[in-house]
Amino acid sequence: MALPAVEQALVVLSGIVDPAAAPQILANRLTDRLREVGGEALVRDPMGWLLGRGLLQRPACPDRRCDDGIRLDTGDDCPSCGNVVHIRRSLRARVAAAVEADLPYVLPAERRSEIGRRLRKEYVLEEQRAQLRRTRTECEVAQRRQAVAQRRALEEDVQEARRQAPCADCGLPGSAGLCPGCSYRRRTEELVGEAVDLAVAVRADLSDASAVAELTRQCERDTRALLRAACEQACGPDADPRWIAFTTPQIAQQILDDRRAAALRRLLGSQDVVAEVDAAYAACRRRRGSEEDADVVAEAAGRRTAEYLLRQYVGELHAARQREAAGRPAVCAGRAPVVA
Ligand SMILES: [Zn+2]
Ligand SMILES: [Zn+2]
Structure with a gap:
Protein backbone atom coordinates (compact mmCIF):
# COMPACT_ATOMS: atom_id res chain seq x y z
CA MET A 1 0.00 0.00 0.00
CA ALA A 2 2.67 2.45 1.01
CA LEU A 3 5.09 1.40 -1.72
CA PRO A 4 3.29 3.15 -4.61
CA ALA A 5 3.08 6.27 -2.41
CA VAL A 6 6.83 6.09 -1.74
CA GLU A 7 7.50 5.64 -5.44
CA GLN A 8 5.19 8.54 -6.25
CA ALA A 9 6.99 10.74 -3.70
CA LEU A 10 10.35 9.77 -5.28
CA VAL A 11 9.09 10.57 -8.77
CA VAL A 12 7.94 14.01 -7.61
CA LEU A 13 11.29 14.63 -5.88
CA SER A 14 13.24 13.49 -8.93
CA GLY A 15 11.54 16.22 -10.93
CA ILE A 16 12.88 18.81 -8.47
CA VAL A 17 16.30 17.55 -7.37
CA ASP A 18 18.98 15.24 -8.77
CA PRO A 19 17.20 11.84 -9.02
CA ALA A 20 20.19 10.13 -7.37
CA ALA A 21 19.73 12.32 -4.27
CA ALA A 22 15.95 11.85 -4.07
CA PRO A 23 15.89 8.71 -1.79
CA GLN A 24 18.15 10.39 0.79
CA ILE A 25 16.05 13.56 0.78
CA LEU A 26 12.88 11.51 1.27
CA ALA A 27 14.53 9.64 4.16
CA ASN A 28 15.53 12.96 5.77
CA ARG A 29 11.96 14.18 5.39
CA LEU A 30 10.59 11.07 7.18
CA THR A 31 13.14 11.46 9.99
CA ASP A 32 12.16 15.12 10.49
CA ARG A 33 8.45 14.34 10.47
CA LEU A 34 8.89 11.50 13.00
CA ARG A 35 10.84 13.82 15.26
CA GLU A 36 7.92 16.28 15.02
CA VAL A 37 5.43 13.76 16.44
CA GLY A 38 7.90 12.59 19.09
CA GLY A 39 9.16 9.36 17.50
CA GLU A 40 7.63 6.35 15.79
CA ALA A 41 6.33 4.88 19.05
CA LEU A 42 3.80 7.72 19.19
CA VAL A 43 2.45 7.11 15.66
CA ARG A 44 -0.78 5.21 16.20
CA ASP A 45 -1.75 4.64 12.56
CA PRO A 46 1.57 4.22 10.72
CA MET A 47 0.01 3.78 7.24
CA GLY A 48 -2.29 6.75 7.61
CA TRP A 49 0.56 8.81 9.05
CA LEU A 50 2.90 7.92 6.17
CA LEU A 51 0.34 8.74 3.47
CA GLY A 52 -1.08 11.81 5.18
CA ARG A 53 2.01 13.39 6.74
CA GLY A 54 5.28 11.48 6.55
CA LEU A 55 5.69 11.33 2.78
CA LEU A 56 3.98 14.54 1.77
CA GLN A 57 5.91 17.61 0.67
CA ARG A 58 4.71 20.66 2.62
CA PRO A 59 5.61 23.74 0.65
CA ALA A 60 5.48 26.77 2.90
CA CYS A 61 5.46 29.13 -0.05
CA PRO A 62 4.60 29.06 -3.76
CA ASP A 63 8.09 27.77 -4.69
CA ARG A 64 7.75 24.12 -5.77
CA ARG A 65 11.21 23.33 -4.35
CA CYS A 66 10.08 24.42 -0.88
CA ASP A 67 9.46 21.80 1.83
CA ASP A 68 8.72 23.20 5.29
CA GLY A 69 10.74 26.30 4.41
CA ILE A 70 13.79 24.22 3.38
CA ARG A 71 14.85 24.20 -0.24
CA LEU A 72 14.84 20.58 -1.50
CA ASP A 73 17.56 21.18 -4.10
CA THR A 74 20.03 23.13 -1.93
CA GLY A 75 19.07 22.04 1.60
CA ASP A 76 19.25 25.70 2.73
CA ASP A 77 16.51 27.96 4.07
CA CYS A 78 14.01 28.79 1.35
CA PRO A 79 14.57 32.46 0.34
CA SER A 80 11.08 32.65 -1.11
CA CYS A 81 9.68 31.66 2.33
CA GLY A 82 11.58 34.55 3.89
CA ASN A 83 9.69 36.82 1.54
CA VAL A 84 6.38 35.19 2.31
CA VAL A 85 6.86 35.58 6.08
CA HIS A 86 7.68 39.24 5.58
CA ILE A 87 4.70 39.82 3.28
CA ARG A 88 2.29 37.99 5.63
CA ARG A 89 3.52 39.98 8.60
CA SER A 90 2.99 43.32 6.87
CA LEU A 91 -0.38 42.17 5.54
CA ARG A 92 -1.47 41.25 9.05
CA ALA A 93 -0.35 44.68 10.32
CA ARG A 94 -2.20 46.44 7.49
CA VAL A 95 -5.42 44.47 8.07
CA ALA A 96 -5.23 45.03 11.83
CA ALA A 97 -4.84 48.79 11.27
CA ALA A 98 -7.78 48.82 8.86
CA VAL A 99 -10.01 46.93 11.36
CA GLU A 100 -8.92 49.31 14.13
CA ALA A 101 -9.90 52.28 11.96
CA ASP A 102 -13.19 50.77 10.74
CA LEU A 103 -14.37 49.33 14.07
CA PRO A 104 -12.73 51.37 16.84
CA TYR A 105 -15.24 50.46 19.59
CA VAL A 106 -15.71 46.68 19.22
CA LEU A 107 -14.57 44.14 21.82
CA PRO A 108 -11.07 42.62 21.38
CA ALA A 109 -12.49 39.13 20.65
CA GLU A 110 -14.74 40.54 17.95
CA ARG A 111 -11.82 42.52 16.49
CA ARG A 112 -9.65 39.39 16.38
CA SER A 113 -12.32 37.43 14.55
CA GLU A 114 -12.82 40.31 12.09
CA ILE A 115 -9.06 40.42 11.46
CA GLY A 116 -9.08 36.64 10.90
CA ARG A 117 -12.00 36.94 8.46
CA ARG A 118 -10.35 39.68 6.42
CA LEU A 119 -7.00 37.87 6.43
CA ARG A 120 -8.59 34.68 5.10
CA LYS A 121 -10.18 36.72 2.33
CA GLU A 122 -6.76 38.26 1.52
CA TYR A 123 -5.13 34.81 1.48
CA VAL A 124 -7.72 33.50 -0.97
CA LEU A 125 -7.11 36.52 -3.22
CA GLU A 126 -3.37 36.04 -2.89
CA GLU A 127 -3.65 32.35 -3.84
CA GLN A 128 -5.76 33.30 -6.87
CA ARG A 129 -3.11 35.82 -7.96
CA ALA A 130 -0.35 33.25 -7.46
CA GLN A 131 -2.33 30.71 -9.51
CA LEU A 132 -2.70 33.33 -12.25
CA ARG A 133 1.07 33.99 -12.19
CA ARG A 134 1.83 30.26 -12.38
CA THR A 135 -0.53 29.83 -15.33
CA ARG A 136 1.05 32.80 -17.09
CA THR A 137 4.56 31.44 -16.48
CA GLU A 138 3.54 28.01 -17.80
CA CYS A 139 2.07 29.68 -20.88
CA GLU A 140 5.25 31.65 -21.47
CA VAL A 141 7.43 28.55 -21.10
CA ALA A 142 5.20 26.66 -23.55
CA GLN A 143 5.37 29.54 -26.03
CA ARG A 144 9.14 29.73 -25.73
CA ARG A 145 9.47 25.98 -26.31
CA GLN A 146 7.20 26.21 -29.32
CA ALA A 147 9.22 29.09 -30.76
CA VAL A 148 12.47 27.14 -30.30
CA ALA A 149 10.94 24.08 -31.97
CA GLN A 150 9.71 26.17 -34.88
CA ARG A 151 13.10 27.81 -35.33
CA ARG A 152 14.84 24.41 -35.29
CA ALA A 153 12.41 23.03 -37.84
CA LEU A 154 13.01 26.06 -40.05
CA GLU A 155 16.78 25.70 -39.78
CA GLU A 156 16.54 22.01 -40.68
CA ASP A 157 14.40 22.89 -43.69
CA VAL A 158 16.96 25.44 -44.83
CA GLN A 159 19.82 22.97 -44.40
CA GLU A 160 17.93 20.26 -46.22
CA ALA A 161 17.15 22.68 -49.07
CA ARG A 162 20.85 23.57 -49.19
CA ARG A 163 21.81 19.89 -49.39
CA GLN A 164 19.21 19.26 -52.07
CA ALA A 165 20.20 22.29 -54.21
CA PRO A 166 21.27 21.24 -57.72
CA CYS A 167 24.79 21.94 -59.02
CA ALA A 168 24.95 25.54 -60.28
CA ASP A 169 27.14 24.46 -63.20
CA CYS A 170 25.74 21.14 -64.47
CA GLY A 171 22.33 20.99 -62.71
CA LEU A 172 23.01 17.64 -60.98
CA PRO A 173 20.33 17.36 -58.24
CA GLY A 174 21.23 16.94 -54.56
CA SER A 175 24.67 18.56 -54.99
CA ALA A 176 24.51 21.23 -52.26
CA GLY A 177 24.93 23.88 -54.99
CA LEU A 178 28.07 22.50 -56.60
CA CYS A 179 28.89 18.87 -57.46
ZN1 LIG B 1 9.52 28.33 0.70
ZN1 LIG C 1 28.13 19.95 -61.48
Whole structure:
Protein backbone atom coordinates (compact mmCIF):
# COMPACT_ATOMS: atom_id res chain seq x y z
CA MET A 1 0.00 0.00 0.00
CA ALA A 2 2.67 2.45 1.01
CA LEU A 3 5.09 1.40 -1.72
CA PRO A 4 3.29 3.15 -4.61
CA ALA A 5 3.08 6.27 -2.41
CA VAL A 6 6.83 6.09 -1.74
CA GLU A 7 7.50 5.64 -5.44
CA GLN A 8 5.19 8.54 -6.25
CA ALA A 9 6.99 10.74 -3.70
CA LEU A 10 10.35 9.77 -5.28
CA VAL A 11 9.09 10.57 -8.77
CA VAL A 12 7.94 14.01 -7.61
CA LEU A 13 11.29 14.63 -5.88
CA SER A 14 13.24 13.49 -8.93
CA GLY A 15 11.54 16.22 -10.93
CA ILE A 16 12.88 18.81 -8.47
CA VAL A 17 16.30 17.55 -7.37
CA ASP A 18 18.98 15.24 -8.77
CA PRO A 19 17.20 11.84 -9.02
CA ALA A 20 20.19 10.13 -7.37
CA ALA A 21 19.73 12.32 -4.27
CA ALA A 22 15.95 11.85 -4.07
CA PRO A 23 15.89 8.71 -1.79
CA GLN A 24 18.15 10.39 0.79
CA ILE A 25 16.05 13.56 0.78
CA LEU A 26 12.88 11.51 1.27
CA ALA A 27 14.53 9.64 4.16
CA ASN A 28 15.53 12.96 5.77
CA ARG A 29 11.96 14.18 5.39
CA LEU A 30 10.59 11.07 7.18
CA THR A 31 13.14 11.46 9.99
CA ASP A 32 12.16 15.12 10.49
CA ARG A 33 8.45 14.34 10.47
CA LEU A 34 8.89 11.50 13.00
CA ARG A 35 10.84 13.82 15.26
CA GLU A 36 7.92 16.28 15.02
CA VAL A 37 5.43 13.76 16.44
CA GLY A 38 7.90 12.59 19.09
CA GLY A 39 9.16 9.36 17.50
CA GLU A 40 7.63 6.35 15.79
CA ALA A 41 6.33 4.88 19.05
CA LEU A 42 3.80 7.72 19.19
CA VAL A 43 2.45 7.11 15.66
CA ARG A 44 -0.78 5.21 16.20
CA ASP A 45 -1.75 4.64 12.56
CA PRO A 46 1.57 4.22 10.72
CA MET A 47 0.01 3.78 7.24
CA GLY A 48 -2.29 6.75 7.61
CA TRP A 49 0.56 8.81 9.05
CA LEU A 50 2.90 7.92 6.17
CA LEU A 51 0.34 8.74 3.47
CA GLY A 52 -1.08 11.81 5.18
CA ARG A 53 2.01 13.39 6.74
CA GLY A 54 5.28 11.48 6.55
CA LEU A 55 5.69 11.33 2.78
CA LEU A 56 3.98 14.54 1.77
CA GLN A 57 5.91 17.61 0.67
CA ARG A 58 4.71 20.66 2.62
CA PRO A 59 5.61 23.74 0.65
CA ALA A 60 5.48 26.77 2.90
CA CYS A 61 5.46 29.13 -0.05
CA PRO A 62 4.60 29.06 -3.76
CA ASP A 63 8.09 27.77 -4.69
CA ARG A 64 7.75 24.12 -5.77
CA ARG A 65 11.21 23.33 -4.35
CA CYS A 66 10.08 24.42 -0.88
CA ASP A 67 9.46 21.80 1.83
CA ASP A 68 8.72 23.20 5.29
CA GLY A 69 10.74 26.30 4.41
CA ILE A 70 13.79 24.22 3.38
CA ARG A 71 14.85 24.20 -0.24
CA LEU A 72 14.84 20.58 -1.50
CA ASP A 73 17.56 21.18 -4.10
CA THR A 74 20.03 23.13 -1.93
CA GLY A 75 19.07 22.04 1.60
CA ASP A 76 19.25 25.70 2.73
CA ASP A 77 16.51 27.96 4.07
CA CYS A 78 14.01 28.79 1.35
CA PRO A 79 14.57 32.46 0.34
CA SER A 80 11.08 32.65 -1.11
CA CYS A 81 9.68 31.66 2.33
CA GLY A 82 11.58 34.55 3.89
CA ASN A 83 9.69 36.82 1.54
CA VAL A 84 6.38 35.19 2.31
CA VAL A 85 6.86 35.58 6.08
CA HIS A 86 7.68 39.24 5.58
CA ILE A 87 4.70 39.82 3.28
CA ARG A 88 2.29 37.99 5.63
CA ARG A 89 3.52 39.98 8.60
CA SER A 90 2.99 43.32 6.87
CA LEU A 91 -0.38 42.17 5.54
CA ARG A 92 -1.47 41.25 9.05
CA ALA A 93 -0.35 44.68 10.32
CA ARG A 94 -2.20 46.44 7.49
CA VAL A 95 -5.42 44.47 8.07
CA ALA A 96 -5.23 45.03 11.83
CA ALA A 97 -4.84 48.79 11.27
CA ALA A 98 -7.78 48.82 8.86
CA VAL A 99 -10.01 46.93 11.36
CA GLU A 100 -8.92 49.31 14.13
CA ALA A 101 -9.90 52.28 11.96
CA ASP A 102 -13.19 50.77 10.74
CA LEU A 103 -14.37 49.33 14.07
CA PRO A 104 -12.73 51.37 16.84
CA TYR A 105 -15.24 50.46 19.59
CA VAL A 106 -15.71 46.68 19.22
CA LEU A 107 -14.57 44.14 21.82
CA PRO A 108 -11.07 42.62 21.38
CA ALA A 109 -12.49 39.13 20.65
CA GLU A 110 -14.74 40.54 17.95
CA ARG A 111 -11.82 42.52 16.49
CA ARG A 112 -9.65 39.39 16.38
CA SER A 113 -12.32 37.43 14.55
CA GLU A 114 -12.82 40.31 12.09
CA ILE A 115 -9.06 40.42 11.46
CA GLY A 116 -9.08 36.64 10.90
CA ARG A 117 -12.00 36.94 8.46
CA ARG A 118 -10.35 39.68 6.42
CA LEU A 119 -7.00 37.87 6.43
CA ARG A 120 -8.59 34.68 5.10
CA LYS A 121 -10.18 36.72 2.33
CA GLU A 122 -6.76 38.26 1.52
CA TYR A 123 -5.13 34.81 1.48
CA VAL A 124 -7.72 33.50 -0.97
CA LEU A 125 -7.11 36.52 -3.22
CA GLU A 126 -3.37 36.04 -2.89
CA GLU A 127 -3.65 32.35 -3.84
CA GLN A 128 -5.76 33.30 -6.87
CA ARG A 129 -3.11 35.82 -7.96
CA ALA A 130 -0.35 33.25 -7.46
CA GLN A 131 -2.33 30.71 -9.51
CA LEU A 132 -2.70 33.33 -12.25
CA ARG A 133 1.07 33.99 -12.19
CA ARG A 134 1.83 30.26 -12.38
CA THR A 135 -0.53 29.83 -15.33
CA ARG A 136 1.05 32.80 -17.09
CA THR A 137 4.56 31.44 -16.48
CA GLU A 138 3.54 28.01 -17.80
CA CYS A 139 2.07 29.68 -20.88
CA GLU A 140 5.25 31.65 -21.47
CA VAL A 141 7.43 28.55 -21.10
CA ALA A 142 5.20 26.66 -23.55
CA GLN A 143 5.37 29.54 -26.03
CA ARG A 144 9.14 29.73 -25.73
CA ARG A 145 9.47 25.98 -26.31
CA GLN A 146 7.20 26.21 -29.32
CA ALA A 147 9.22 29.09 -30.76
CA VAL A 148 12.47 27.14 -30.30
CA ALA A 149 10.94 24.08 -31.97
CA GLN A 150 9.71 26.17 -34.88
CA ARG A 151 13.10 27.81 -35.33
CA ARG A 152 14.84 24.41 -35.29
CA ALA A 153 12.41 23.03 -37.84
CA LEU A 154 13.01 26.06 -40.05
CA GLU A 155 16.78 25.70 -39.78
CA GLU A 156 16.54 22.01 -40.68
CA ASP A 157 14.40 22.89 -43.69
CA VAL A 158 16.96 25.44 -44.83
CA GLN A 159 19.82 22.97 -44.40
CA GLU A 160 17.93 20.26 -46.22
CA ALA A 161 17.15 22.68 -49.07
CA ARG A 162 20.85 23.57 -49.19
CA ARG A 163 21.81 19.89 -49.39
CA GLN A 164 19.21 19.26 -52.07
CA ALA A 165 20.20 22.29 -54.21
CA PRO A 166 21.27 21.24 -57.72
CA CYS A 167 24.79 21.94 -59.02
CA ALA A 168 24.95 25.54 -60.28
CA ASP A 169 27.14 24.46 -63.20
CA CYS A 170 25.74 21.14 -64.47
CA GLY A 171 22.33 20.99 -62.71
CA LEU A 172 23.01 17.64 -60.98
CA PRO A 173 20.33 17.36 -58.24
CA GLY A 174 21.23 16.94 -54.56
CA SER A 175 24.67 18.56 -54.99
CA ALA A 176 24.51 21.23 -52.26
CA GLY A 177 24.93 23.88 -54.99
CA LEU A 178 28.07 22.50 -56.60
CA CYS A 179 28.89 18.87 -57.46
CA PRO A 180 32.42 17.52 -56.84
CA GLY A 181 33.19 17.29 -60.57
CA CYS A 182 32.26 20.93 -61.22
CA SER A 183 34.04 22.01 -58.05
CA TYR A 184 37.29 20.36 -59.32
CA ARG A 185 36.74 21.97 -62.72
CA ARG A 186 36.25 25.45 -61.24
CA ARG A 187 39.38 25.06 -59.11
CA THR A 188 41.35 23.94 -62.16
CA GLU A 189 40.15 26.98 -64.14
CA GLU A 190 41.30 29.31 -61.35
CA LEU A 191 44.73 27.68 -61.20
CA VAL A 192 45.16 27.69 -64.98
CA GLY A 193 44.18 31.37 -65.05
CA GLU A 194 46.78 32.21 -62.39
CA ALA A 195 49.49 30.17 -64.15
CA VAL A 196 48.77 31.98 -67.43
CA ASP A 197 48.84 35.37 -65.72
CA LEU A 198 52.23 34.68 -64.14
CA ALA A 199 53.76 33.83 -67.51
CA VAL A 200 52.12 36.75 -69.34
CA ALA A 201 52.89 39.31 -66.64
CA VAL A 202 56.67 38.85 -66.91
CA ARG A 203 56.73 38.54 -70.72
CA ALA A 204 54.23 40.99 -72.22
CA ASP A 205 54.47 44.70 -72.86
CA LEU A 206 51.46 45.61 -70.75
CA SER A 207 50.84 48.86 -72.64
CA ASP A 208 50.14 46.86 -75.82
CA ALA A 209 46.64 45.45 -75.33
CA SER A 210 46.62 43.30 -78.48
CA ALA A 211 50.01 41.81 -77.61
CA VAL A 212 48.72 40.99 -74.10
CA ALA A 213 45.61 39.36 -75.55
CA GLU A 214 47.59 37.35 -78.08
CA LEU A 215 50.16 36.17 -75.53
CA THR A 216 47.35 35.26 -73.11
CA ARG A 217 45.60 33.11 -75.76
CA GLN A 218 48.82 31.39 -76.73
CA CYS A 219 49.88 30.81 -73.13
CA GLU A 220 46.45 29.44 -72.21
CA ARG A 221 46.56 27.00 -75.14
CA ASP A 222 50.03 25.81 -74.08
CA THR A 223 49.06 25.52 -70.41
CA ARG A 224 45.95 23.45 -71.15
CA ALA A 225 47.90 21.16 -73.45
CA LEU A 226 50.55 20.74 -70.77
CA LEU A 227 47.85 20.01 -68.15
CA ARG A 228 46.15 17.42 -70.39
CA ALA A 229 49.40 15.63 -71.10
CA ALA A 230 50.46 15.64 -67.44
CA CYS A 231 47.04 14.28 -66.37
CA GLU A 232 47.17 11.48 -68.92
CA GLN A 233 50.60 10.56 -67.71
CA ALA A 234 49.58 10.68 -64.04
CA CYS A 235 46.27 8.77 -64.35
CA GLY A 236 47.24 6.33 -67.06
CA PRO A 237 45.16 5.31 -70.06
CA ASP A 238 41.45 4.42 -69.63
CA ALA A 239 41.35 6.01 -66.16
CA ASP A 240 38.01 6.58 -64.43
CA PRO A 241 36.81 10.09 -65.44
CA ARG A 242 36.09 10.84 -61.77
CA TRP A 243 39.70 10.02 -60.91
CA ILE A 244 40.92 12.30 -63.70
CA ALA A 245 38.57 15.09 -62.48
CA PHE A 246 39.99 14.71 -58.97
CA THR A 247 43.63 14.67 -60.13
CA THR A 248 43.43 17.59 -62.58
CA PRO A 249 43.38 20.48 -60.04
CA GLN A 250 46.34 18.94 -58.19
CA ILE A 251 48.42 18.88 -61.37
CA ALA A 252 47.24 22.40 -62.22
CA GLN A 253 48.57 23.46 -58.81
CA GLN A 254 51.97 21.90 -59.63
CA ILE A 255 52.06 23.75 -62.96
CA LEU A 256 51.21 27.00 -61.17
CA ASP A 257 54.01 26.42 -58.62
CA ASP A 258 56.48 25.74 -61.47
CA ARG A 259 55.34 28.88 -63.30
CA ARG A 260 55.84 30.98 -60.20
CA ALA A 261 59.34 29.61 -59.69
CA ALA A 262 60.18 30.24 -63.36
CA ALA A 263 58.80 33.80 -63.22
CA LEU A 264 60.84 34.54 -60.10
CA ARG A 265 64.02 33.15 -61.73
CA ARG A 266 63.35 35.36 -64.75
CA LEU A 267 62.85 38.41 -62.55
CA LEU A 268 66.00 37.65 -60.55
CA GLY A 269 67.99 38.33 -63.75
CA SER A 270 66.20 41.61 -64.45
CA GLN A 271 67.99 44.97 -64.15
CA ASP A 272 65.84 46.15 -61.25
CA VAL A 273 66.60 43.10 -59.13
CA VAL A 274 70.31 43.01 -60.02
CA ALA A 275 70.58 46.66 -58.96
CA GLU A 276 68.83 45.89 -55.68
CA VAL A 277 71.11 42.89 -55.04
CA ASP A 278 74.23 44.96 -55.71
CA ALA A 279 73.01 47.76 -53.43
CA ALA A 280 72.25 45.32 -50.58
CA TYR A 281 75.67 43.68 -50.96
CA ALA A 282 77.47 47.01 -50.91
CA ALA A 283 75.48 48.29 -47.92
CA CYS A 284 76.34 45.16 -45.93
CA ARG A 285 80.04 45.48 -46.77
CA ARG A 286 79.97 49.15 -45.75
CA ARG A 287 78.63 48.05 -42.35
CA ARG A 288 81.77 45.86 -42.18
CA GLY A 289 79.87 42.66 -42.91
CA SER A 290 81.91 39.71 -44.19
CA GLU A 291 81.65 38.64 -47.85
CA GLU A 292 79.60 35.61 -46.82
CA ASP A 293 77.18 37.78 -44.80
CA ALA A 294 76.88 40.19 -47.72
CA ASP A 295 76.05 37.27 -50.05
CA VAL A 296 73.25 36.09 -47.73
CA VAL A 297 71.83 39.59 -47.34
CA ALA A 298 72.01 40.25 -51.09
CA GLU A 299 70.31 36.97 -51.94
CA ALA A 300 67.43 37.68 -49.54
CA ALA A 301 67.04 41.20 -50.94
CA GLY A 302 66.94 39.77 -54.50
CA ARG A 303 64.26 37.24 -53.56
CA ARG A 304 62.16 39.89 -51.81
CA THR A 305 62.43 42.30 -54.74
CA ALA A 306 61.59 39.61 -57.31
CA GLU A 307 58.47 38.57 -55.31
CA TYR A 308 57.41 42.19 -54.95
CA LEU A 309 57.88 42.85 -58.67
CA LEU A 310 55.93 39.71 -59.60
CA ARG A 311 52.95 40.82 -57.49
CA GLN A 312 53.17 44.26 -59.04
CA TYR A 313 53.29 42.95 -62.63
CA VAL A 314 50.32 40.65 -62.10
CA GLY A 315 48.41 43.60 -60.62
CA GLU A 316 49.34 45.72 -63.66
CA LEU A 317 48.23 42.92 -65.98
CA HIS A 318 44.80 42.77 -64.32
CA ALA A 319 44.51 46.56 -64.50
CA ALA A 320 45.47 46.54 -68.21
CA ARG A 321 42.81 43.89 -68.94
CA GLN A 322 40.19 45.91 -67.06
CA ARG A 323 41.11 49.04 -69.04
CA GLU A 324 40.88 47.07 -72.27
CA ALA A 325 37.48 45.64 -71.28
CA ALA A 326 36.25 49.15 -70.42
CA GLY A 327 37.52 50.44 -73.80
CA ARG A 328 40.03 52.86 -72.28
CA PRO A 329 43.59 53.24 -73.57
CA ALA A 330 46.59 52.75 -71.30
CA VAL A 331 46.99 55.75 -68.95
CA CYS A 332 50.64 55.22 -68.05
CA ALA A 333 53.73 54.56 -70.08
CA GLY A 334 54.17 50.90 -70.79
CA ARG A 335 56.80 48.82 -69.02
CA ALA A 336 59.21 46.99 -71.22
CA PRO A 337 58.96 43.20 -70.92
CA VAL A 338 61.40 41.62 -68.48
CA VAL A 339 64.30 40.24 -70.44
CA ALA A 340 66.52 37.90 -68.59
ZN1 LIG B 1 9.52 28.33 0.70
ZN1 LIG C 1 28.13 19.95 -61.48
